[in-house]
Amino acid sequence: MxxxxxxxxxxxxxxxxxxxxxxxxxxxxxxxxxxxxxxxxxxxxxxxxxxxxxxxxxxxxxxxxxxxxxxxxxxxxxxxxxxxxxxxxxxxxxxxxxxxxxxxxxxxxxxxxxxxxxxxxxxxxxxxxxxxxxxxxxxxxxxxxxxxxxxxxxxxxxxxxxxxxxxxxxxxxxxxxxxxxxxxxxxxxxxxxxxxxxxxxxxxxxxxFIKTPRAASSDNDENILESIRSGLNFVWNDLPLRAFFFVVAAVTFFFNGPFNIGVPILADTRFPEGALAYGTILSTWGAGSLLGMALAGMLPRPNPKSMGALLLSLVSVMGIGLALLGVSASTFIAAVIGLMLGSLNGYINVFFTTWVQSRAPKAFIGRLMSLLMFSSTGLFPVSMALSGAVSRVDVTLLLTVSGGIVALLGLMMTLNPTVRSMEPAVQAATVVE
Missing domain, CATH: 1.20.1250.20 (MFS general substrate transporter like domains)
Structure with missing residues (x-):
């Protein structure tokens, strides 16, 4: 290029x-x-x-x-x-x-x-x-x-x-x-x-060999627990951040667990290709994620006033895709859905990470990013365990109901005017080129 x-x-x-x-x-x-x-x-x-x-x-x-x-x-x-x-x-x-x-x-x-x-x-x-x-x-x-x-x-x-x-x-x-x-x-x-x-x-x-901005002297006398509490309070008092962190936790619970449990079960019990089907679906998910991340870098950044609605709409589409995966009849269809879901996931991740980084004041960025990671991983083991239990009853039920919840959640959040706009914070960090 x-x-x-x-x-x-x-x-x-x-x-x-x-x-x-x-x-x-x-x-x-x-x-x-x-x-x-x-x-x-x-x-x-x-x-x-x-x-x-x-x-x-x-x-x-x-x-x-x-x-x-x-x-x-x-x-x-x-x-x-x-x-x-x-x-x-x-x-x-x-x-x-x-x-x-x-x-x-x-x-x-x-x-x-x-x-x-x-x-x-x-x-x-x-x-x-x-x-x-x-x-x-x-x-x-x-x-x-x-x-x-x-x-x-x-x-x-x-x-x-x-x-x-x-x-x-x-x-x-x-x-x-x-x-x-x-x-x-x-x-x-x-x-x-x-x-x-x-x-x-x-x-x-x-x-x-990396040069970073010289850290400003701080008069902060907070201990570690008080510092963590300050970060939690910052997110709680910022309504868009609070809403989107909730969405991240909900998607982790209702999408990531069911997908990771459901795909190998579908490959083993429904698709004749078996392990090959499992590997194919995961490969298309990975390729889709790479594509979505690349598109996020190449396509113009959406208008901040409509970015929240766009990302939440894409979350709803991911929920629909998960439900469709639950009723897919062939490895080919499931692989196409995996490609679509991976693309959406990669695109959303880049934009959401960028938004959190740009919204966070310099003094809080580490705590906000750690909270983001915690909200995206803390519920994952519970989600995996519950998904495993539900899948023993019916894997189709697991994927369609979970997908429906994610789709409904994204739709409901787009109706909230507080989260439809994703304006960055006015404070920017000093950059050393």
Whole structure:
């Protein structure tokens, strides 16, 4: 794509990628996310090789998720108190050390389950401080007018890494073993962890060269709990923010759980292709998400006065799509619906993230982003459990009723004049180019 317009002015994508600080963040996090998916494939494979027990595998994953959720708001408060860059550097240094240690333990065949339990908890704690800081970093590096494009690039690159990472990790483990949990070589698993550690090192180097605005001195005497309460009060007193955070939590509960539970059941019980159908639907969802994120960066930003109505209408369409998925009769139809749902999800995520970042005062952005993450993940385990219970009765009922609730919720919220307009805040963060 030509980065120059006919008038000789740089295209917005070119301006964003020409920003040295953002480019370093984009490269570092893109590489790091790719490594994260090596870790996510290698860790359960390692547990299965050591124990052959799916319960042990679930326990390790849960031990990482629990501190991540519990400490997410603390991570947001610390991001606002110090700086996103500082927390990202410290968190990535800790995660680099943990994964490097795990690589050595696996390579030397000295790894034991108690070590994995401990490392999982520590990794979850580091994640809780990293993710709010990461999502608060982009607004410090790009102009407000370029925030939508920057988020499109960041989210799209992460989605691309999410699609490629598991495949590459599986190939690596299979090449050094035979790809089955009972006999996959420890060398392949150790190599996957080692590559993840290397990506953390790349991210650390990139972050070290990023220049961010000098943090202003603060007279804030709040402790961490008071700081978290201030963030909660800010969202509660901002009616559009409160409404949209409620929508995020509701969509997590009524869409994400049913989709993640319902799709594999449909593939297993309705579609003759079985596992191939499952993989196809997830692949079209991923491709759709990538497409939606790209479109969010390329298409003009909607008028703020109508953006809320637009995004909520798209949420309603996602609900209708989920209901249609529940009655789909073939893998092809389900895959087309998956493509549509992924596109809508990617488009909405970029615009909503950009809106929250632009609306948040600089002093609150870490807490608001941590609250956003918490609202999108806190109810997910409950949603998965309830969806699993309902699916035992009827998976069609699960998907159609959940989809109907999401569609109705989006429609009802569009009738609320408070949330139809999504004006950004007037305060903008200082940017270092």
């Amino acid at each position: 030509n980065m120059l317009t006919q008038t000789g002015r740089t295209h917005p994508f070119g301006e964003v990628l020409g920003n040295r600080n953002f480019r370093l963040l984009w490269i570092g996090e893109g590489v790091s996310v790719l490594g994260d998916h090596f870790y996510m494939i290698a860790l359960p494979w390692l547990v299965l090789q050591l124990t052959g027990d799916s319960l042990a595998m679930g326990t390790v994953l849960a031990l990482s998720a629990i501190p991540r959720a519990l400490l997410m708001l603390v991570g947001g408060a610390l991001t606002d108190r110090f700086s996103p860059r500082s927390l990202m550097l410290v968190s990535n240094a800790i995660r680099f050390a943990l994964v490097s240690l795990l690589t050595i333990l696996v390579f030397t065949n000295n790894v034991e389950m108690w070590m994995l339990y401990t490392l999982a908890i520590l990794f979850g704690v580091a994640d809780a401080f990293f993710y709010p800081a990461q999502s608060s970093m982009t607004p410090q590096l790009v102009k407000m007018d370029h925030l939508q494009i920057a988020n499109s690039l960041m989210h799209g690159t992460m989605m691309l890494a999410m699609l490629a990472g598991p495949v590459l990790a599986g190939v690596l483990i299979a090449v050094l073993g035979d790809g089955h949990s009972g006999s996959a070589g420890m060398q392949g698993i150790a190599a996957a962890f080692g590559l993840d550690a290397l990506t953390f090192l790349v991210s650390l180097v990139m972050m070290a």
